[in-house]
Amino acid sequence: xxxxxxxxxxxxxxxxxxxxxxxxxxxxxxxxxxxxxxxxxxxxxxxxxxxxxxxxxxxxxxxxxxxxxxxxxxxxxxxxxxxxxxxxxxxxxxxxxxxxxxxxxxxxxxxxxxxxxxxxxxxxxxxxxxxxxxxxxxxxxxxxxxxxxxxxx
Amino acid sequence: xxxxxxxxxxxxxxxxxxxxxxxxxxxxxxxxxxxxxxxxxxxxxxxxxxxxxxxxxxxxxxxxxxxxxxxxxxxxxxxxxxxxxxxxxxxxxxxxxxxxxxxxxxxxxxxxxxxxxxxxxxxxxxxxxxxxxxxxxxxxxxxxxxxxxxxxxxxxxxxxxxxxxxxxxxxxxxxxxxxxxxxxxxxxxxxxxxxxxxxxxxxxxxxxxxxxxxxxxxxxxxxxxxxxxxxxxxxxxxxxxxxxxxxxxxxxxxxxxxxxxxxxxxxxxxxxxxxxxxxxxxxxxxxxxxxxxxxxxxxxxxxxxxxxxxxxxxxxxxxxxxxxxxxxxxxxxxxxxxxxxxxxxxxxxxxxxxxxxxxxxxxxxxxxxxxxxxxxxxxxxxxxxxxxxxxxxxxxxxxxxxxxxxxxxxxxxxxxxxxxxxxxxxxxxxxxxxxxxxxxxxxxxxxxxxxxxxxxxxxxxxxxxxxxxxxxxxxxxxxxxxxxxxxxxxxxxxxxxxxxxxxxxxxxxxxxxxxxxxxxxxxxxxxxxxxxxxxxxxxxxxxxxxxxxxxxxxxxxxxxxxxxxxxxxxxx
Numbered sequence: 001x002x003x004x005x006x007x008x009x010x011x012x013x014x015x016x017x018x019x020x021x022x023x024x025x026x027x028x029x030x031x032x033x034x035x036x037x038x039x040x041x042x043x044x045x046x047x048x049x050x051x052x053x054x055x056x057x058x059x060x061x062x063x064x065x066x067x068x069x070x071x072x073x074x075x076x077x078x079x080x081x082x083x084x085x086x087x088x089x090x091x092x093x094x095x096x097x098x099x100x101x102x103x104x105x106x107x108x109x110x111x112x113x114x115x116x117x118x119x120x121x122x123x124x125x126x127x128x129x130x131x132x133x134x135x136x137x138x139x140x141x142x143x144x145x146x147x148x149x150x151x152x153x
Numbered sequence: 154x155x156x157x158x159x160x161x162x163x164x165x166x167x168x169x170x171x172x173x174x175x176x177x178x179x180x181x182x183x184x185x186x187x188x189x190x191x192x193x194x195x196x197x198x199x200x201x202x203x204x205x206x207x208x209x210x211x212x213x214x215x216x217x218x219x220x221x222x223x224x225x226x227x228x229x230x231x232x233x234x235x236x237x238x239x240x241x242x243x244x245x246x247x248x249x250x251x252x253x254x255x256x257x258x259x260x261x262x263x264x265x266x267x268x269x270x271x272x273x274x275x276x277x278x279x280x281x282x283x284x285x286x287x288x289x290x291x292x293x294x295x296x297x298x299x300x301x302x303x304x305x306x307x308x309x310x311x312x313x314x315x316x317x318x319x320x321x322x323x324x325x326x327x328x329x330x331x332x333x334x335x336x337x338x339x340x341x342x343x344x345x346x347x348x349x350x351x352x353x354x355x356x357x358x359x360x361x362x363x364x365x366x367x368x369x370x371x372x373x374x375x376x377x378x379x380x381x382x383x384x385x386x387x388x389x390x391x392x393x394x395x396x397x398x399x400x401x402x403x404x405x406x407x408x409x410x411x412x413x414x415x416x417x418x419x420x421x422x423x424x425x426x427x428x429x430x431x432x433x434x435x436x437x438x439x440x441x442x443x444x445x446x447x448x449x450x451x452x453x454x455x456x457x458x459x460x461x462x463x464x465x466x467x468x469x470x471x472x473x474x475x476x477x478x479x480x481x482x483x484x485x486x487x488x489x490x491x492x493x494x495x496x497x498x499x500x501x502x503x504x505x506x507x508x509x510x511x512x513x514x515x516x517x518x519x520x521x522x523x524x525x526x527x528x529x530x531x532x533x534x535x536x537x538x539x540x541x542x543x544x545x546x547x548x549x550x551x552x553x554x555x556x557x558x559x560x561x562x563x564x565x566x567x568x569x570x571x572x573x574x575x576x577x578x579x580x581x582x583x584x585x586x587x588x589x590x591x592x593x594x595x596x597x598x599x600x601x602x603x604x605x606x607x608x609x610x611x612x613x614x615x616x617x618x619x620x621x622x623x624x625x626x627x628x629x630x631x632x633x634x635x636x637x638x639x640x641x642x643x644x645x646x647x648x649x650x651x652x653x654x655x656x657x658x659x660x661x662x663x664x665x666x667x668x669x670x671x672x673x674x675x676x677x678x679x680x681x682x683x684x685x686x687x688x689x690x691x692x693x694x695x696x697x698x699x700x701x702x703x704x705x706x707x708x709x710x711x712x713x714x715x716x717x718x719x720x721x722x723x724x725x
Contacts, residue, residue, distance in 0.1 A: 005681070007678065007681070096711065097700070097708045098677060098678070
C-alpha cells in the first residue's frame, strides 16, 4: 500500500483527538482511506435520536477530488436517495480542496437539520415534503425509529 | 503503587546553612524509653570508641527523681550508627512486605527526615544507606532513591563533605569491588553508585559538576576495565556504574568530561550483552545500548533503531503512550526504568472483545505492576500512581505478591517472582475475566476491571526504579500458553506501519519535532511542501507550488486563477 499522504494523516489524527460533537469517524483497520462514520440525528429534527451510519472514502485524488460519502442507514430525506447517495453541492461541483472530512461531515449533519426539497435527489420524497410537510416529517420520524434507533438490548 | 512512594517534594526543607563554626551540635537525637537508656548507652559505647567518636553520653530529660520502674519515661539519646542502620533495614523490610501499611512507612520516613535535618545528620543517614543496604535486597537501589527523596535537600558543603568522607578513588574502587569478596564490599560499591547517581540527578547543575571529582570518576569507571577482560567484577557493580554516570551526564559539563574517558569505548563492548541469557548481563547490555543511543552518541555507530529487525512485530510498547522517563528498546518489546518516579506504558494495540493473552519475562524481580488498562487510565508517574491504581486498570505485582485495582491491593498466593520468571496475562472479555499466570500456574480470575471498562483494553505496565522486563505480544511462541481456552495474540491481529514501529531516541524525536515545526509554513492542501505560492488575482496563499499547479480556481474564494506568483521569502 502506498504511504498515506500527510494531509490524510493530519486530518485523521485531528478527527480522533478532537471529534466533532455528534459525529464519530473511525478509520477502517485495513484501509486507512475508508472511514466508518456515525452521525447523530440533530436535535429538533425528524431524525432526532437516530444514529445514522455512513461510509466515507478518500479517493486517490483527494484532496483535489471530493471524498465519497454515502448513508448506510435508510433515511427519509429529500436530498438522500434509496442507495444512500447524498445531494450536496460541496460533494460535487462545489468541492474545494480547502474543505476537509470534518467540514463535509458537518455539512451533512446540517443537511439533516435543514432538508432542501428544492434541490431534490429523491423526487417523491421532495414532493411530499413540499406538499404535506407534516406528513413527510411524520414518515421521516417513523423511518428514524425503524431504521436508525439502536435496539435496546 | 502507591501512596508510600509518593515524593514529598513540597514539604522537604533544606538543611539550614550552618556557617558558624561554633555551631557544631547538629547531631541527631533519638527518643528512647528511659529504662533502656543505660542499656542502649552501653551497647553503643564500644562502637563509638572505635569508629567516629562523636557519640556522647546520654542527655537525660528532666524527670521525677523518684520514678517507679514500671512507669516508662522518655529521654533523648544521641543517634548511633548502629541504631540508624537498624532503622534503615527495618524500613526496607516494611517497604517490601506491605503496601497497605502506609502510615507506618510514612512515619518512618518522617523520622529519617527529622534525623537528616542538619549537616551531620544528613551525612549520617546517607552513610548508613551506603553501609546498611544489602546487596541481595531486590528493592535496595529503589529504596535508596526513596530514602534520599525523603531527606531534606543538602547544602553544598554537606554534599562535598559526604563525598570526601567516602574517599573515592581508583584504588578504593578496586578495594570495594575485588579485594574483599564478601557481599558487604560489593554492596558498598553499588550503594555508593546508587546514592551518588540519585544525588547527581536531583542536584543537576553546578552541584553535580562539583560532585564529579576526578577521583569519583575514576571510582565509577574502575570496575569496567577488569570486567570486560575477565569477568571478575560482579555485574551489579558495572550496572550501577553505568546508571550513576547516566545521571551525572544529565549535567552537560559532566557529560563532556565522561565522554573524554574510556567509558564510551567500554559501552560499545558492553552493548554486546544486550541479548545475554544471564539476566544481570542483559541489564548491563540494555543500559549500555540505551546510553549509546540516547546520551553518549558515537559518530559512525549506527543507532539501534536503524538496524533492528521488526518485520514480524505487529504490536509493541507504544513510545507515544508512555510516561517521560521509561526506556524502551528499539524493538519496542523491552522496557526499563531508572527514574525515581513510577513509570508506565501501554501497548500499541487495543482489544474490545474476545480472549487475549500475552507474556512478560521478568528481568529484575523488584516492583512492577503489569496488567491491563484502558486509555482512561492515568499515568501519574511522579505521584507513584500507575497501572492498577485507578478504576480503569488492574495489575499483578510479583514482588510484593499483590493484585492491584483502584490503588487497592490484595495478596495473591504466588511466590515472589524472580528473574527469568514468565508472567502470563489473559483477558477474557466475553466472560469478564482477567487471569494471571506465573510460569503457567493460574490465579483465580479477577473481574473488578470490568466494573468500569467494557472495551478498549491495552496491555500495560508500570515500573519502579531500576526494573526491567521483556514483553511478548505473540511475535515469539508463548512459553506457557493457557490450555483451557482459545485465545488470540496481539501480534496476529495488529498492524503497524514502518513509521509507527520507530522507537526513536529522544534527541532524534526532538529533532524531528523541530523539523516539522520548521515546516509550520506547510501547504494547507497537501500538508507536506512549503506554502510559497500566492494566487492572482485573489491574493490567497497557503499553497505549495505543486498543488497550485493542479487547481484552476482558488480553494478559498473559488475565483479563477490567472497567475501563480512565488511569495517573497519572509526575511528574518
